[in-house]
Amino acid sequence: MNKKILVTGATGYIGSHTLVDLIEQGYEAVSLDNESNSSKDVLDAVKEITGYRCPHHTVDLCDYNDTREVFLQHGEIKGIIHFAALKAVGESVGQPLRYYENNLVSLLNILKLSQEFNVEAFVFSSSCTVYGDVSTSPVDENTPWQEAASPYGQTKQMGEKIIENVIPTTNIKAINLRYFNPAGAHPCGLIGESPRNAPQNLVPVITETAIGKRKDMTVFGDDYSTRDGSCIRDYIHVCDLAHAHTLALDYIFSKKQNKPVEVFNLGIGDGLSVLEIIRTFEEVTGESLNYRIGPRRPGDVVAIFSNYEKAKKELGWSPQYNVKDIMKTAWIWEKNRQKLLNI
Ligand SMILES: NC(=O)c1ccc[n+]([C@@H]2O[C@H](COP(=O)([O-])OP(=O)(O)OC[C@H]3O[C@@H](n4cnc5c(N)ncnc54)[C@H](O)[C@@H]3O)[C@@H](O)[C@H]2O)c1
Numbered sequence: 001m002n003k004k005i006l007v008t009g010a011t012g013y014i015g016s017h018t019l020v021d022l023i024e025q026g027y028e029a030v031s032l033d034n035e036s037n038s039s040k041d042v043l044d045a046v047k048e049i050t051g052y053r054c055p056h057h058t059v060d061l062c063d064y065n066d067t068r069e070v071f072l073q074h075g076e077i078k079g080i081i082h083f084a085a086l087k088a089v090g091e092s093v094g095q096p097l098r099y100y101e102n103n104l105v106s107l108l109n110i111l112k113l114s115q116e117f118n119v120e121a122f123v124f125s126s127s128c129t130v131y132g133d134v135s136t137s138p139v140d141e142n143t144p145w146q147e148a149a150s151p152y153g154q155t156k157q158m159g160e161k162i163i164e165n166v167i168p169t170t171n172i173k174a175i176n177l178r179y180f181n182p183a184g185a186h187p188c189g190l191i192g193e194s195p196r197n198a199p200q201n202l203v204p205v206i207t208e209t210a211i212g213k214r215k216d217m218t219v220f221g222d223d224y225s226t227r228d229g230s231c232i233r234d235y236i237h238v239c240d241l242a243h244a245h246t247l248a249l250d251y252i253f254s255k256k257q258n259k260p261v262e263v264f265n266l267g268i269g270d271g272l273s274v275l276e277i278i279r280t281f282e283e284v285t286g287e288s289l290n291y292r293i294g295p296r297r298p299g300d301v302v303a304i305f306s307n308y309e310k311a312k313k314e315l316g317w318s319p320q321y322n323v324k325d326i327m328k329t330a331w332i333w334e335k336n337r338q339k340l341l342n343i
Helices: 013-024 043-050 064-074 089-094 095-117 151-169 202-211 237-253 272-285 309-315 323-342
Strands: 004-008 028-033 056-058 079-082 120-125 173-181 181-183 217-220 235-237 263-268 291-294
Touching: 013 028, 013 043, 013 079, 013 237, 013 291, 028 064, 064 095, 064 263, 079 095, 079 237, 089 095, 089 151, 089 235, 095 120, 095 151, 095 323, 120 151, 120 237, 120 272, 151 173, 151 263, 173 237, 181 237, 181 291, 202 272, 202 323, 217 272, 235 323, 237 263, 237 309, 263 309
Parallel strands: 004 028, 004 079, 028 056, 079 120, 120 173, 173 263, 181 235, 217 291
Antiparallel strands: none
């Protein structure tokens, strides 16, 4: 029988791509989301791609009793992938309490229930923000953490610490996946990033500007100590990222994991600046972007990219898409999304 996996934040950007990968790899996925930054309509597209309609629960994880009902209803949940969180770095600087409450209470509730209902595998969405403002890259999993540059980053550092403390006292095995910068969309063009709130990540801001939804876009700072003055990040295609979650579950279920908690970086190991990303988009799509240089944005780190050797060696994961694929698929998705919004 296929193992049942509860995916929190499942109708969000990375969650929806992961549902597709899980289903294609033979897992039985259950979707949970409060739809604060997404819509369950994405499950229609997931069905169109995979042929399977996931059961869905519109539930806020901060509500312990409602979340417990989902566990009661589903019986044997073997694994959890915990995506649900608020994620906008800049917004978290202005709304720290909202971020701490949402991201930490939801994690505590899902951990308590994972223990009570004998879940075997727990995969947590962590982030390269845990490394803080590092002075050199690439960073590997042992790179010491600096002070996180934003309350959002703090919630990821605290989340990992909570997992490190709690998991060894349970029968659960956990994996913290530290994503670098997820971008792009499923190549079929049916799903992609479609937040309710205005996106703050670079690639959707680029595509929204190119399609005319925004009249221009701002590059936050060109006076950093980088090769062209703009911030450097490591962009990873969302389908590569999604597949890493399936491999993380496989790793735990096949008893390859000895330690209670493992940590893996997920990036492509190459740093590109904001201005280089803009140029790549223009080159790949033939569109020209209306952008201007603005002041630095609070909470942004200067430059960070990954060493992902551990994920390659242990999980058998390696990225299949490059930055041009990211731009191509993000642009196909943006054009489709605008058509869907106009219907
Ligand atoms: N996208 C990125 O750049 C990035 C980078 C590193 C880490 N992450 C982490 O990956 C995870 C998924 O990110 P995403 O880009 O798919 O974001 P997203 O906003 O598209 O998805 C998150 C989902 O969680 C839901 N959610 C939030 N709080 C909830 C709650 N209390 N109860 C139930 N549902 C709730 C939202 O409605 C949303 O659908 C997050 O934990 C995020 O912090 C994202």
